[in-house]
Amino acid sequence: MVETRLIDGKAAAAALRARIAAAATEIKVRHGIVPGLAAVLVGDDPASDVYVRSKAKATREAGLASVEHRLPAATGEAELLRLVASLNADPAIDGILVQLPLPPQIEPQRVIEAIDPAKDVDGFHPQNVGRLWSGGTALVPCTPYGCLMLLRETLGGIAGAEAVVLGRSNIVGKPMAALLTAADATVTIAHSRTRDLPAECRRAEVLVAAVGRPEMVRGAWIAPGATVIDVGINRLPDGRLVGDVAYAEALAVAGAITPVPGGVGPMTIACLLENTLRAAEARRR
């Protein structure tokens, strides 16, 4: 049986958060500035509430300032856009995150495009998306950024590697493909309409699963020795948290794999702090 390496996202995230805290201290001492992150939550979706709380806690622990705006579920788009405009204009705010999904009366793309691209720590604004694909300096979406860091730590370089990204969302799949392309991998984006998903996945030396379907990727879909990054966090009816990859099956084949929980999840929040720090530095350059 293959010896599969577990990719410890918790440890990698702790190390990254410690580096961010040190950098935040230095900015404070040198410039008297505490970088600030504003998180906006509309409505009371329990999962979003958990995310926003843990983001705020990690922000404070890294020595950054955290501001939370909680608006009722019935909030209109115009009111949310007014809040975004005030955060854009607020010199104490370096990063703005509007938690998705938004209630149905609000068009998410209009909100994303209203955020100052220099404060867009989610990296969802078209200006950042365009810069990511065209090689400029961009704020990069946190989850794929964290995945790339884990891949670099696990494999060193990924130049020339066959990479398959399963999922084509704007939050994970598409920016992941952009980052892997920039890192010189050969990238395939596979999705629900792909003709033969198992065959596509089996070609992958690097497989990133981001479809939000519990344990969809079976052991037989994985090439022996492949590095598997599981972005999924799915709650089963029995309460268990599982990824998009059938973990026990994958362990028998993969060369390295991220566990769920404790893999990609902790890196996402650490990368949000990293983006906030980068945004704060860039705005004061």
Ligand code: GUN
């Ligand atoms: N909802 C799920 N993931 C994300 C994310 O990365 N950013 C925001 N703003 N909302 C999310």
